[in-house]
Amino acid sequence: MPLATLTLQLRIEHAHSLKDRRQVVRSLKDKLRHGFNVSVAELDEAATWQSAVVGVAAISGSRQYLQGQLQQVEAAAERIATELSAVITDSWCEFVD
Secondary structure, three states, rough: OOOEEEEEEEEEEOOOOOOHHHHHHHHHHHHHHHHHHEEEEEEEOOOOOOOOEEEEEEEOOOOOHHHHHHHHHHHHHHHHHHOOOOEEEEEEEEEOO
């Protein structure tokens, strides 16, 4: 059964405190979870308040379905990040069959 992960690196320029950073990350995680029924977690404790790394994981019987789903998740994450005044600086996807 295929498993896919998507890793997103965020830049949050307006974050001046840990609280500002957490608010953006929490909102992104919640919206992706509820919108796509995927697992989402913050992966690294960032060295600065202006950066974060978020991971998304999904499992399915079809690799093609996972590819499409994670493309939609990535597009939604870009849109949500923009709404939250953040930028996705890098993203990558990995599949395990």
